Amino acid sequence: MLAEALVGEVLQKARVDGASYAELYVERWRRRALRVLSGEVKEATSGIEYGAGLRLFYGTEVVYAYTNDLSPESLLEVTETLVKLKGSAGQVDARGRGGLDFRRTVAQGLHAPRIPFTDRDKRYRLERIREAEAGAQVGPQIKQVQTNLLEWDQEVLVATSEGRWAEDRRVRTRLYVTAIAQDESGMQTGVVGPGLSMGLELFDHHPPAEVGRKAGLQALTNLRAKPAPAGTMPVVIGNGFGGVIFHEALGHLLETTSVAKKTSVLSDKLGEKVASDCVTYIDDGTTPHGWGSQEFDDEGMATDRTVLIENGVLQSYMVDRLGGMLTGYRPTGSGRRQDYTFAPTSRMRNTFIAPGATPKEKLFEGIEYGLYAADMGGGQVRPGSGEYNFGVKEGYIIRNGRIEEPVRGAMLVGKGPDSILKIVAVSDDLETSAGMCGSLSGSIPTEVGQPHLLISEIVVGGQA
Amino acid sequence: MTFEQARDYLLQKARAIGIDAEVLASHRRELTVQAHGGRLEEITQATQGGVGVRVVAEGKTGYAYTEERTPEALDWVLAEAHENALLQSETGGFLPAGSELGRHDLLGEGLSAPLEQKRQAALEVESGLRADPRMRQVQMTRYSENETQATLGSTQGVSGAYRNGYSALMAYAVMGEGSSLKQAFEVDISREFHALDPGRTSQEFIRKTGRLLGARPLKTGRYKAYFEPEAFGQLLAVMGMFMLSAKNVLEGKSLLSGKIGQQIATEIFTLIDDPTLPDGLASRPFDSEGTGARRTVLIENGVLRTFAHNSETARKMGVENTGHASRSYKGVLGVAPTNLFVEPGQGVKQDDGIVVTDMMGLHAGANPISGEFSLQALGLKVEGGEVAYPMENFTVAGNFLELLSRITALGTKLEWHPMMGIVGSPMVEVAELSFAGA
Numbered sequence: 001m002l003a004e005a006l007v008g009e010v011l012q013k014a015r016v017d018g019a020s021y022a023e024l025y026v027e028r029w030r031r032r033a034l035r036v037l038s039g040e041v042k043e044a045t046s047g048i049e050y051g052a053g054l055r056l057f058y059g060t061e062v063v064y065a066y067t068n069d070l071s072p073e074s075l076l077e078v079t080e081t082l083v084k085l086k087g088s089a090g091q092v093d094a095r096g097r098g099g100l101d102f103r104r105t106v107a108q109g110l111h112a113p114r115i116p117f118t119d120r121d122k123r124y125r126l127e128r129i130r131e132a133e134a135g136a137q138v139g140p141q142i143k144q145v146q147t148n149l150l151e152w153d154q155e156v157l158v159a160t161s162e163g164r165w166a167e168d169r170r171v172r173t174r175l176y177v178t179a180i181a182q183d184e185s186g187m188q189t190g191v192v193g194p195g196l197s198m199g200l201e202l203f204d205h206h207p208p209a210e211v212g213r214k215a216g217l218q219a220l221t222n223l224r225a226k227p228a229p230a231g232t233m234p235v236v237i238g239n240g241f242g243g244v245i246f247h248e249a250l251g252h253l254l255e256t257t258s259v260a261k262k263t264s265v266l267s268d269k270l271g272e273k274v275a276s277d278c279v280t281y282i283d284d285g286t287t288p289h290g291w292g293s294q295e296f297d298d299e300g301m302a303t304d305r306t307v308l309i310e311n312g313v314l315q316s317y318m319v320d321r322l323g324g325m326l327t328g329y330r331p332t333g334s335g336r337r338q339d340y341t342f343a344p345t346s347r348m349r350n351t352f353i354a355p356g357a358t359p360k361e362k363l364f365e366g367i368e369y370g371l372y373a374a375d376m377g378g379g380q381v382r383p384g385s386g387e388y389n390f391g392v393k394e395g396y397i398i399r400n401g402r403i404e405e406p407v408r409g410a411m412l413v414g415k416g417p418d419s420i421l422k423i424v425a426v427s428d429d430l431e432t433s434a435g436m437c438g439s440l441s442g443s444i445p446t447e448v449g450q451p452h453l454l455i456s457e458i459v460v461g462g463q464a
Numbered sequence: 465m466t467f468e469q470a471r472d473y474l475l476q477k478a479r480a481i482g483i484d485a486e487v488l489a490s491h492r493r494e495l496t497v498q499a500h501g502g503r504l505e506e507i508t509q510a511t512q513g514g515v516g517v518r519v520v521a522e523g524k525t526g527y528a529y530t531e532e533r534t535p536e537a538l539d540w541v542l543a544e545a546h547e548n549a550l551l552q553s554e555t556g557g558f559l560p561a562g563s564e565l566g567r568h569d570l571l572g573e574g575l576s577a578p579l580e581q582k583r584q585a586a587l588e589v590e591s592g593l594r595a596d597p598r599m600r601q602v603q604m605t606r607y608s609e610n611e612t613q614a615t616l617g618s619t620q621g622v623s624g625a626y627r628n629g630y631s632a633l634m635a636y637a638v639m640g641e642g643s644s645l646k647q648a649f650e651v652d653i654s655r656e657f658h659a660l661d662p663g664r665t666s667q668e669f670i671r672k673t674g675r676l677l678g679a680r681p682l683k684t685g686r687y688k689a690y691f692e693p694e695a696f697g698q699l700l701a702v703m704g705m706f707m708l709s710a711k712n713v714l715e716g717k718s719l720l721s722g723k724i725g726q727q728i729a730t731e732i733f734t735l736i737d738d739p740t741l742p743d744g745l746a747s748r749p750f751d752s753e754g755t756g757a758r759r760t761v762l763i764e765n766g767v768l769r770t771f772a773h774n775s776e777t778a779r780k781m782g783v784e785n786t787g788h789a790s791r792s793y794k795g796v797l798g799v800a801p802t803n804l805f806v807e808p809g810q811g812v813k814q815d816d817g818i819v820v821t822d823m824m825g826l827h828a829g830a831n832p833i834s835g836e837f838s839l840q841a842l843g844l845k846v847e848g849g850e851v852a853y854p855m856e857n858f859t860v861a862g863n864f865l866e867l868l869s870r871i872t873a874l875g876t877k878l879e880w881h882p883m884m885g886i887v888g889s890p891m892v893e894v895a896e897l898s899f900a901g902a
Contacts, residue, residue: 028532034551035796037715043796044548045527048537051512063507068514068531078509085507085579122551144716180717180833187719189833228838230684230861230900261500263601263638263647341512378828380840384601384638384647387856389840391828411829411838411859461829461838461859461900 001026001157002052002070004165008100010054010075011161017083019056022161025298026052026070027340030117032151036129038144044122051340056082060325064343102165105302107295110288113171113199117153120200125149128200128208129175135212136179136190139220143187144180145212149173150195158300166300172291172445173202174434177212181219188225188408190218191377191393195291195434195445218375218394221406228395228410228462234370235412235455236363236398240431241376243352243448245412247437248379248388250281250420254308254316255334255346256323257440258383265386265417266314274314275420278356278453281309283318285333285349291434292349292446299335299344306332308351320346338442345441352449356426363425363454370398371410371460378435389413389461411461419458427452465533467491470515471617473535477542478619483521483549484559485542486618488752488793489513496608499586505604516793519545523555529793560775560785562754565616565624570655570747575609575631577657582607585662589635592666598674600640603647605666608632609657622754630745631657633665641677646842648673648822653745653882672821676842679856682901688817689860689897690846693879693889695820699830699837700804701883703864704735706832708762709799710777719835719865720768728768729868734807735763737772737788744803746886753797755787766868772799805888809874812891818899819844819851820860835864838900858901870895 007024014022029049035042051068052075063086065078129147136145154170174195181188192215194206237245250266258264266274275281285303287293297303299321307315319327320335323346336347364372372395379390392410396403432449465473467489478485491513498506516529519542526549528541549557589605611629616622632653639646650669654660691699712718720728729735739747739757750756753775761769771777774789774797790800823839830837838861845852875891 040554041552042715043525043527044551045529045794045796046541046544046548047516047528047794048530048532048540049514049794050530050532050537061503061505063509065509067511069511081509082507085509122547126551146715182716187717187834189831222834227861230859230898232902258603261601261603263603265645341510343506343508378825380825380828382647382824384603385645387647387824387840389825389829389859391825391838408834409831409836409838409861411825411840411861413840413857413859415857459857459859459901461840461861463861463898 001028001155004102006072006075007159010079011100011159013076013079014056014083015161019058021057023055023299024052024159025340026157027154029152029154034125034129034149036133036147039133041126049339053340053343054078054082055343056086058086060322062322062343066340100161101163102159103163104165107168110295111197111293114201115199117151117171117199128203132175132177132208132212135209136177136216138213138216141181141183141220141223142179142216143182146178148176158296158298160300164300166296168294168296170197170294171199172197173199175202175206175208175211177215179215179219181223183223185223188219188222190215190222192218193434197289197291197293221394222408225406225408228392228407228460230460230462232457232459234367235458235460236370236372237376237453237455238374239429239451241433241435241448242373243433243450244376244379244435245390246281246353246450247348247351247448248381248390249414250417251348251351252381253383253386253417254318256317256319256327256329257345259317260323260326263384269314272314273312274417275309275312276423277312278426279309279312279420279423280354282307282354283348283351287350290350290447297333297335298337301331301333301335303333303349318346318348320344336441336444338444342441345439347439347441347444348437348446350432350447352430352432353426353451353453355428355430355451358425358427360427360429360452363427363452364398364403365401367398367401372396372398372403373410373412385415386417387415407462409462413459413461419455422456422458423453424456425454467513467515467615470533470538471615473538474515474517474542475617475619478519483519483546484619486518486559486622487515488614488616488791489515490612490614490793492610492612494610496606497583497586498604498606499590500602500604502587502590504583504586514793516791517541517545518797519549520557520559521546521549523557524549524552525557527796559618559620560753560755561620562618562622565622565750565754567624568626568749571611571627571629574656575611575629585633585660588662589633589665592663593635593637593669596670596674598639598641598677599637600645601638603636606634608634616752616754624750624754626749628748630655631660633660633662635665635669637669639673639677644677644679646673646676651882655745675844676821676854676856679842679854682855682858682899684900684902686896687899689894690812690814690817690819691892691894692819692821693891694881695823696889696892697881697883697887698823698826699864700889701885701887702826702830703832703835703837705801705804708772710771710773710781711799713771714777714780717833723768724770726768727766728865729763729766730871731766732809732874733763733766733868733871734761736761736807737801737804739802741803744886745882746802748802751787751789752791753789755785755789758787760786772801774799801885803886803888805878806874806890808876808878808890810876812873812875812893814846815849817846818855819846837862837864858899861898861900867894867897
């Protein structure tokens, strides 16, 4: 996307002017978004996003600039401005202005699409969306079906003053169906949104009609659901998107972004027992076609499979370059950012609880009264206090070990990693699910996952 | 190519192929200075901009945008937008007729100050925080400024531009007392750099967060609720604006559909959106279709008066356009508030109940379609007119419309907070709500 000579000149200029490390990130995205509401195309949009971010390190102090004027004059001027902002001009590096000898690493196409962005016309996309809409019509109470199809094709180049030159291409596709059911009791929704790092072959992995049907059924379930009860009780959390609880309650606390500043309650706990024995927690950037997979992170490091917690014992954090410098931990290829407008920080990729040995049915046995959170919505955490919350999208009462009537509007809340210690059993039916995670470096695609599991007690917020 | 040249290039090409087009070009400059540990750890300097088009061909609407301003990229944009338009089967699309709207400068010299003063401001917020012995960790403090220039033009004669911006101080830190920890975020925004006060930002953080240390669990039950302005603003931003959007009404997603002229809140509740407020951070001379700014009373003494409209929703519903069109260069035509606020009332007398100071998890726990919310909250228990102790690890739940009809009193002082847009609210007392805890 940019000439090697220009990239070399920018990075060297920064080094000469006193930066200890310089990194240039360049990207060009093409995106398409289609929103269809009950048969009507509401909005169809296409776009090109194009820009560069230059990050300079002065030890562990960082200056960052971004622009979408990528002309040589502009890039060199940006570099000049940054150096001035730092106000450390004069510390001239003796190494001079010679060219950089880049070691080129190009992605192997591990997550490459079979049906790329340019393939198939827009009518084809529309037809598949109509299948999702038809699938969602599971009852006369379904009043509206909204389907979003998102297609991203992102080319990335990361070059550094240490001679790293990494090129990656990330193609992602997501189908997102919202079914709205309505009767005299009110309006309720069902939402299903599979996404993978691939092209339109997503439709083979997640047939649109099936995605629609699931959304429709969930809306109907919520329509006949009663308000959730309130209080502290045992909860079985469903597989797949249920993993969002650990994304919030555990994952974010293991990013060096908070760990380095000791604003995470899990700082300085490597080798310590932080969860019950049945919990093994993994962040894997290499899962083929995983929604959060990429061959290189946004600092140009190869991504890896990081075992964070093994049998309850903390093994690793998620480490980006700056986090690695501040903590001494080895970078794990976890530096990620929404786009060129953000400097990268340590982030999750595809994060999941590994399968355990308990059959799913056993989890429910012995529960006199509890909640089955079959599907979850999003959540949030404050790493410094450990307080977290997440919404239940589809829930049922468990009575004497049996799954009974549906309930809606439950929110699970907790504080500190205590509730991780209260995971008493993990089943063997691991599933993963796509989500968007928002944090300091913006909103990025991440996958969450887990098998069904049992938490001995947690606060359920509902109607008192 | 400059943004104006890109705009003119697209309009000329659109005319040549005989389609209607509206071009929104905007670019912004950002400066952020972040302090940590008594030094500046991160400085960000940026310029970003792009051009977005909305085209109408055969009564069908399509969109495309680009940040790359080359003739090739602009040609692609127009071709994609045209192709996107033809996917629609509905043919009621149109672009509003417009006029010369002029060039406006809402920012003036507001951000003019030496860089050194801006660096000092970030450092002073941090030292102010650290002066409190209960401060455990300061994640970061920040000075940030943003300047935006927006240019609008259409084949129907709309033409106008304005410049706006703001400066802000932010604090993100953890306070502790014994084993009790509380993490919070505080932001102070102004169009004038000199109106910011680092001491005030750090003191506000300490006041709001320090009072929650030593929080106790809450017993599940129904209590009277006193929402602080910021907490009520959060609900209003997520729930209220969604339901009041005529776009959501037309799409069958709003519980307020068909309720114009009906009592939907208590009589003391009046909700206004005003883009003309001189000091309003979200003020603007015209909306993103070029409709001139004016004050709109959305709910008056509890009665729903109007939804928020753009030209498209207003025509479909056969009512007057309220000038709430919103579109970024990357986005599509929507409806959005500007300076949205609840009119203050006669005052709230706190006797017994729970002061809700902050709510978390709104993106998961508040469903604007069903109106239901169940949110993790922090707060203060009030007994016999006195704050007894802080509380944590509980949720507050209910239905937003029921909540509006149970408001029993409103505070006298309006406070503004940046949410999605800028939201203003006084203290809001609600007769009874469900709280879940231990």
